[in-house]
Amino acid sequence: MIEIKNLHKRFGKLQVLDGVSFQVEPGGIIAVLGPNGSGKTTILKTILGMVHPQMGEIYFQGNAVLDKWEYRNDIGYLPQIARFPDNLTVQELINMIKNIRDVEADETELVNRFDLKLSLNKKLGNLSGGTRQKVNIVLTFMFDCPLLILDEPTAGLDPVALIQLKELIQEEKQKGKTLLITTHIMSLVEDLSDQIIFLLEGKIYFQGSVEELQEQTQQTDLEHSIAKILQGDV
Template identity: 55%
Template sequence: MIDFKNISKKFGKLQVLEQVDLTVDKPGIYAILGPNGSGKTTLIKCLLGMTIPTSGHIFVDGQQTKGKWKFRSQISYLPQIANFPKNMTANELLRLIKNLRNQPSNEHSLIEVFGLRPYLDKKMGTLSGGTKQKVNLVLALMTDNPIVILDEPTSGLDPLALIELKKLIKIEKTKGKTILITSHIMSLVEELSDEIVFLLEGKIHFRGTVDALKSTTQTKNFDEAIAQILKTSHV
């Protein structure tokens, strides 16, 4: 489904990704983990074509993505920082994205789930961080696409919204979708993910299930396993 082949990315002198090879061929939830600055978001942005890799190729459904744009209609994307035009209302944004994507969408049920109805006609600039993130989630999840990318989906969410989000992600999974998540909330990752891809300094340091990670690091607890990776890598 998704195939990263030898992806490298340099920003000036800073090497963010270094020859990353990653194949995601089965549906399921894949957690992309790593410390700050390890290249998680860059990897995702390369997949979407927002950032252009210095070298390497990316394939979605066997089609190379470089210079193409139609493949993006198969991807739902939740950006990490919900930067929206400040003078647009949530309703205008929803209408615009629906118009651009031209796909059936179920925004009404998502608006109810996140309790966004009172905020729909307010300008995005006046909304709180958490509410913006909810709008962000509605925009990302309202269309039905085989690939879902969630970059830090939990940031700013209250506990109730977090529970709803987990439910939604599980429902998406049962539909046979490929879901990529980055998060710093380890409990969420442990609960949801089928497989973990651990990035460190732009390279894939580990790939496997949560249990495999625990046994490789000889720890009982997922948090400790992650801490162990970070510690050993800095020795």
């Protein structure tokens, strides 16, 4: 589904990605993990064409994607920070994104699920952070894309919405979709992910399942496995 070859990205003097290569097969949930500043968001943004790498190649569904835009029809993206134009209403924003993508989409089920019905005609500037994140989720999941990229999807959500989001992610996986997720919440990774890509200092440190990581670090839970890697004990 996605193939990344030898990706290098430098911001000024800071080398964020230093020869990252990996491959993702279609279907399943892949968690991209790593400490702050390890390049997680940069990788996701490079796949989306928002960041230009100095070197490397990216293939999506077999085609090279750098400097192209049509392939984004098949990718849904949930950005880390949910901020929208203040004076548009939720419904107008949903219509705008539908209008831009120009494909069929039905948001009613998602709007009901996340209890946004009463907010539809409110201006986005008057919504709380958590509600904006719910709008963000609706915008991402209302389209039928084979690949979903979620950057810190849980930010600002209350426990009810968090459970709903987890269910939603599972349902999408059941439909055979591929999901790339970054998060700092390890329980979410343990509950959901089929595969982990662990980044450290711009390189891929580990790629495999949760169990394999635990085996390799000789720990019984994911949090401790990762702590062990970060302390340099492995």
